[in-house]
Amino acid sequence: MIKTDVVIIGGGPCGLAAACGVEKSGAKCVILERDERLGGILNQCIHNGFGLHVFNEELTGPEYAHRWIDKVNECKNVKYYLNSFVYMIECTPNGYLVSAYNDEDLIEVEAKAVILALGCREKPAGSVQLLGTRPSGIFTAGCAQKLINIEGKSVGKRVVILGSGDIGLIMARRLTCEGATVLGIYEIMPQSGGLARNITQCVKDFNIPLNLSTTVTRVEGDKRLTGVYVAPVDQKLQPVAELEKFIPCDTLLLSVGLLPEIEIANDFQLEFNPTTNSYCVDEYFQTSKTGLFCAGNVLHVNDLVDNVSREGQHAGECAGLYALGKLPTAEKVEITFDDHIKYTAPKYIYKTGAGEVQVSFRVNKNYRRTIIRAISGGVEISRRPAPVVTAGEMQTVTIDKSKIQEDLHFEIQVLE
Amino acid sequence: MKKLETICIRCPIGCHLVVTEQNGEVVVTGNRCPRGAEYGKQEFTRPMRTVTTIYKMSNGDTLSVRTKGDIEKSKYWDVIKTIKSAPEPKNPQFGDVLVHNILDSGVDVIITAVNKN
């Protein structure tokens, strides 16, 4: 059995940054990663746009991962194990025991703190209602991304994409560059869930039709997909049957959302947030169980990897301090918000007085001309005009903790 | 007055830019940082893009590659074709140049990952 201060489950950008955070705190840690290399999902994201905020440079996913792997290799007190699939977390008198399969062997690591950095997985075909047969040629967008970018395979020639999340948008461009024809992207909502920049550079640049308030209703094909039916939806998001039409195609990509990989901690019955499908955390990224931390995509789906690294690093530092018995606690303040906002991470802040805390949140739809305000004790303590806030972008506000009274409320004033 | 409404693609924040030409001067609004002003001006006069793609090795491995700087958007497809038909490198490594000065743009194409298959 290995003994350490902190175990980090997952060696993606969150886990890597968390390891650097633990190192900074002066504690020791072990990363357990199920894949044969570190970097997580970044290894398959070959497009650029990573790292502008952390490195002041625009890198591709693998390059961004490379930078952090280099940092981790420089850490004196970080060890990592690859090909190690974590299947269980248990409580022990000393903290936690984390068990993983490593090829044939078993690895057990005991630590005072655990950081969940497992990322998320894609919602599978079964999570959308598609009538018809189940021919081949239906892929989740991330699976297609891996096949094309890492394995160098082709997924099909005439492609329809259902859902306009970022991975779907990015794959629309990738498929086009690899010689396939993307016939259209169909999004059931009136707006895309993807980043504005991806709509510009992945969709508009290539004249790919993006159809909003439209969905795929049925698939057709025996062995291989031969086509899909699409239809516009009404205000209740129900397809209008009379307007259904057939589109011949051989491939359907699903980009319908991501689910945090939280099952590993199910037994602890942690405070759960149905909006994020994950756990609630305090400003240390600690769940409702002390010593159990959670950050990155397993906490909430991030569109900016830079945010993931920032969260991971902070969670790592806090977990390290916790393990060393140096993490300050104080009275908890629960963050509240108006109904433009879907959730905030963290949910709780401690009244430790000094310093700053960053609060991230998402809005429920797109707004123009807004002011993002934070109010405590009836006084406005932060105010930022935001010309555009979209459902696809995470917002982050930095709060001066010395100004926090008994409560903290976020609101979005919409001027238009 | 010429006017362009676009989205800054310099980082994932995606500021909504309005670019106008006033008395011969290009003016950008809506950017949160100076890179956005630069991008807006560029997009107005001569749009540029970074190209990323993969290069397939004959042994089944793949190389992720990117142009080290931006190239003219109008040359996007020519750049992709040139990368795909580049001579196969021996023992490619992270950071190596796959194509020097692609299409005389002054920009190199570099390897950003080597994936063993």
Ligand SMILES: Cc1cc2nc3c(=O)[nH]c(=O)nc-3n(C[C@H](O)[C@H](O)[C@H](O)COP(=O)(O)OP(=O)(O)OC[C@H]3O[C@@H](n4cnc5c(N)ncnc54)[C@H](O)[C@@H]3O)c2cc1C
């Ligand atoms: C398919 C897909 C494609 C994406 N594409 C983009 C994109 O193009 N651009 C973009 O900005 N963002 C993209 N994202 C979002 C991106 O994942 C995040 O920005 C960021 O990578 C999240 O970092 P993370 O470390 O939290 O999670 P991940 O990068 O997912 O890392 C989690 C790590 O945990 C490991 N792990 C999981 N379970 C276990 C276990 N039981 N035991 C041991 N290890 C485990 C995984 O192998 C993985 O290495 C994508 C996400 C997905 C799912």
Ligand code: SF4
């Ligand atoms: S203007 Fe600056 S902050 Fe806004 S998208 Fe461009 S690079 Fe990002």
